[in-house]
Amino acid sequence: MKSKGSITQLHTSLNYKGLRVTPQRVxxxxxxxxxxxxxxxxxxxxxxxxxxxxxxxxxVYKTLETFVQKGILRKIRTLDEEAARYDAILTDHHHLHSxxxxxxxxxxxxxxxxxxxxxxxxxxxxDFKIESIRLEIHGTFxxxx
Amino acid sequence: MKSKGSITQLHTSLNYKGLRVTPQRVxxxxxxxxxxxxxxxxxxxxxxxxxxxxxxxxxVYKTLETFVQKGILRKIRTLDEEAARYDAILTDHHHLHSxxxxxxxxxxxxxxxxxxxxxxxxxxxxDFKIESIRLEIHGTFxxxx
DNA sequence: ATTTAGATGAGAATGGTTCTTATATAACAA
DNA sequence: TTGTTATATAAGAACCATTCTCATCTAAAT
Numbered sequence: 001m002k003s004k005g006s007i008t009q010l011h012t013s014l015n016y017k018g019l020r021v022t023p024q025r026v027x028x029x030x031x032x033x034x035x036x037x038x039x040x041x042x043x044x045x046x047x048x049x050x051x052x053x054x055x056x057x058x059x060v061y062k063t064l065e066t067f068v069q070k071g072i073l074r075k076i077r078t079l080d081e082e083a084a085r086y087d088a089i090l091t092d093h094h095h096l097h098s099x100x101x102x103x104x105x106x107x108x109x110x111x112x113x114x115x116x117x118x119x120x121x122x123x124x125x126x127d128f129k130i131e132s133i134r135l136e137i138h139g140t141f142x143x144x145x
Numbered sequence: 146m147k148s149k150g151s152i153t154q155l156h157t158s159l160n161y162k163g164l165r166v167t168p169q170r171v172x173x174x175x176x177x178x179x180x181x182x183x184x185x186x187x188x189x190x191x192x193x194x195x196x197x198x199x200x201x202x203x204x205v206y207k208t209l210e211t212f213v214q215k216g217i218l219r220k221i222r223t224l225d226e227e228a229a230r231y232d233a234i235l236t237d238h239h240h241l242h243s244x245x246x247x248x249x250x251x252x253x254x255x256x257x258x259x260x261x262x263x264x265x266x267x268x269x270x271x272d273f274k275i276e277s278i279r280l281e282i283h284g285t286f287x288x289x290x
Numbered sequence: 291a292t293t294t295a296g297a298t299g300a301g302a303a304t305g306g307t308t309c310t311t312a313t314a315t316a317a318c319a320a
Numbered sequence: 321t322t323g324t325t326a327t328a329t330a331a332g333a334a335c336c337a338t339t340c341t342c343a344t345c346t347a348a349a350t
Binding site for chain 3: 166167185187206207210229
């Protein structure tokens, strides 16, 4: 019942954006939500191929691009990686970047956002209108599992 | 005399990093400083080729990579561009990203950096040690020339 | 059921970057 | 100054992520 519900949700979200509901698109949306942490197009393709190997590379890339255009996904790039990553979280947020491996973890903090808003309210940048601010927080994870 | 001086400086900076002083490296360093605003490898190659068309693509890329390794340059990526850019300013700083064109402008503000330092001092991120923070400030330039 | 705008698949093409390997050279030592 | 050698370079092939082309297909409106 949960899956029925979420499939309906996917339909609704695609319809809402004026996009046709195709098996490929549903499958790709599912992949992104299952994969969670900022998958690359390649990861999404692999995941999707487990159940439906017929979906072509072009479709994966085009679909991702479409989703980005429609505001369903956000495309992000890390410093040291070639491949782009896709983020299903659309509320503005920041990222922790591991300088050890290529991990990337979400970071949200409303207090920080308020602080930044205030700061730039008081320190306007000449001839520039800010739309959004994202922090790249580089460092190392201290994993004691 | 100025140019003599800066060439000596280049030699010194390369030597200091334990790198051989080759015409290619000097030329590439010059290009980056002449080009200023976050050139791509392609831009650097073009600039260098004006005076020395014999320098190969591989050399440009390898040299840039070497400089990044040695801390002479920093490699940065923008959201919507494929190509990496190289930044000769090594002090930590932030960037304004134009959502109109692909312009990217430096932004430095010590007060902001202090604010961030304080904030994260008071709000430690569990299991993460921060090394540096960079802001991607997205927005539009209001150009009245 | 029919229509058609829009989506897909297959593979070629592209752009940015890295690899390979034979040759050249900066810098150190003699 | 010359010889030696570790390192750097040139040329082009290879590679990877991504986009393009275009013929075929299909979701969904009628």
